[in-house]
Amino acid sequence: MRIKYFILLFILSNILNAQSNTAGKKPLEKNTYQELENAFYNSKPDDIDGKRSIAKYYVKKAKSEKNTTQIAEGYVMLHLDETLPNALKYLDSLQVITKNSQENYYPARTFLLRGNLYYRSNNLQAALNNYLLGLKYAKEKKNKRQIAMADISIAYMNNYIGKHAETAKTLRYYLYNGDYMNEDERNNMRLNLADTYIEINKMDSAYILIQEGLQISKRNKNVYSYHQNLGLLGYYNLQSKKYQKAIDNLLECKKYFFESGNGSKRNENYTLLYLGKSYAGLQEKDKAIAYFATVDSLVQKTNYVYPELREMYSYLIDHYRQIKDKEKQLYYVERFFKVDPILHSQFRYISRELPRRYDTPKLQEEKESIAAELQNRKTLFYIVLSLLLVSHLLFINFYFKYKRTEKKYKKIAQDLIHSVNENKFKKDQEIKTGFLPNPFSVEDEHAEDKTSKTISEDIAHAILKELETFESKEQFLTRGITLGALAKKIKTNSRYLSEIINTYKGKNFATYLNDLRIDYAIRRLATDRKFRSYKIPFIAEELGYNNEQAFTLAFKKRTGTPLSIYLKEIEEMKVN
Known part of the structure; x- marks a missing residue:
């Protein structure tokens, strides 16, 4: 169209x-x-x-x-x-x-x-x-x-x-991306895009846009826009060979454009032209000829020419040739020769100048844009590659560091297990003390040489005796035990008990309690398969801890290796 x-x-x-x-x-x-x-x-x-x-x-x-x-x-x-x-x-x-x-x-x-x-x-x-x-x-x-x-x-x-696909591409882009266009301009673009879709035989897409335009114009009570869309619907039906539907649409448009005085040269010319083509499709030649003749008179009156006239004049010439009306045949041949040079001149100029002055510069812009985008991609590639390389090196460094640390942890865990095994068959009295002769014990082995400056020897000896009972009977596993509670239990005061632990055990009460529990865990996990089959939260609760996290942190602090590594090494060494 x-x-x-x-x-x-x-x-x-x-x-x-x-x-x-x-x-x-x-x-x-x-x-x-x-x-x-x-x-x-x-x-x-x-x-x-x-x-x-x-x-x-x-x-x-x-x-x-x-x-x-x-x-x-x-x-x-x-x-x-x-x-x-x-x-x-x-x-x-x-x-x-x-x-x-x-x-x-x-x-x-x-x-x-x-x-x-x-x-x-x-x-x-x-x-x-x-x-x-x-x-x-x-x-x-x-x-x-x-x-x-x-x-x-x-x-x-x-x-x-004839570059309909390029036209459709431009119209489609601005219709859906041109948010700076007003409603009237968008409506016109919708019409023209639908028209172009018909030219490239995208009939379904054209029909959707036409129906959308009809609904919008009805809603806005825009009579002119409605008839524009109706005229396009007539053209759609004509191209779909639904000739009677096309005629119905176009006759309504003819009435509006000609009788209301609102039609432009284009409105009037194409309404009549496509009415003629629709009647030609129905083989009603007399009506087709009448409409085509009216179009010819409009062309002479307005000097408005357009490519479809070639097809119209060919139809008129062929018709009068068939009925042997030489006079009318000659007339329309002459009319064709007047219109065709104008169309040819316009077509030749547009087809020559558009590629040279619009398409080529536009392609040059696209070329520069693509080149810049490729350069940006190349730069981005090198940046990403550098980051990947750095991250890879960091990962390798982290991996080897992790492996070294893991090896260290495994060695510590193995030493702990060996220590447990070596002491497994010692005397009952040594076992009851609850202390493991392992390299991680920070107790002072010469505590017996120390004496408190403020506590008499008798009292110190009595407190130490009570602590021995506290350890041998594994009372340290009691949950929530405090310095005050233990002091009361062994019939002394907190100050004395704290001083004795610091002097003879070489640590404060909290560390003393944690070490007893962790040493117990080390030994029991290595020797009691059923105990280590329990879930960690249950084991933590058995050892007197409030939660799993407190237990695992205390284990690593005491031993220097994570609990998970220790358990894994036990299984691998098949400790019973």
Whole structure:
């Protein structure tokens, strides 16, 4: 369809399809600039005089106030409903007055507006030149919105020369990523993307977008947008060979576009063209010929030409050849020869200039972007590789350090086990003392040579005797035992008991208690298979500890090796 019903003309002056006109509610001189703009853009399309009077007053007001920004806006409004020569003069004035503008949308805005103007006038060569200039300046000012507008307008040029897939790619990108586009622009993009999908035979995707557009226009009560979507649905049905459905859609559009006066040249031409093609599909040749003849009269009246005319004139020529109407056959041959050179010239220019001036620079940008991305990837690769190498070295270092430590732990555990085995068959009295003659005992072996300076020998001897009983009867396994509780049990006071332990045992009470428990654990775990089959929390509780963590920490502090290593070595040495 090559964007025939609803070419998206990106007028940067924020043209809105409003539902009501607020102009006339108060005199123009009572309005602000914003109110004047709203009145202008909300006016009915056919109210040319009303819109022109608003635009002229707008410029007059801006000039009297020497407001350059508003003068520029006034020129934008003035050019919209003028003939091509007059519209170009207003845009020339816009270019002059914004020459030194600091706004980031100039001068790109002027070129894009001029491109739209030429496009509406069917001068595709001039339109392309201006779109490319607009794109250039938009990129210089880094205006994302204007870059999008230029890209989309140029995409329609690609569509014109048959690059439908590229057009679809651009429209799809901006439809789903252009969050800076307004609702009307998104609706138009949806229409044009659906149209392009039909061209590349993605009919299901096209149908979904058309139905979405119909629902949105109904919800917003936008009659014009509804008929745009309905016209596209007619084209969809035509391409799907559902000719009667297409006719039903297009006849409703014909009634709206022609009778309401809201139709553009494109609306009118393509509505009639596809009605003719639909009737041709039903083999109703008389109706098809009638519609095609009407299209030809519109082309002569408006000088609006488009590629599908070739197929239409071929149909007319073949028809009159078959019925041997030489006069009509010659007429349409001559009409074909008038239209075809124009189409050929436009196609040749667009197909030559687009790749050279748009596609090639764009590919160069993509090349530079890809090269930069690859370089970044290469840099990132080396950084990651370096980090992996460092981490690998650290891991190796940690591994060997761990192995050395593990070897040390295993040696300590083995020594403990050997110590237990060596003392296993000693005298009953030695066993009852609860002390293991191992290298980890920090008790003072010459404690008997020490005497307390504050406690008499008799009292010290009595306390030591009680401690011997405390150890031999394994009372240290009692949970929650304290210095005070033990002192009370052996009928002395805490100070005396603490001093005796420090003097004769070489440690404080907490260490003394922990050492007794851990030495007991060392011995029993090595000799009692059933005991070591219990879970660690249960063993800890049996030894008088409140929790597993307290036990394992105390074990490693006392022995120098983790409990897990000790248990593992016991199993490996097959200790019974």
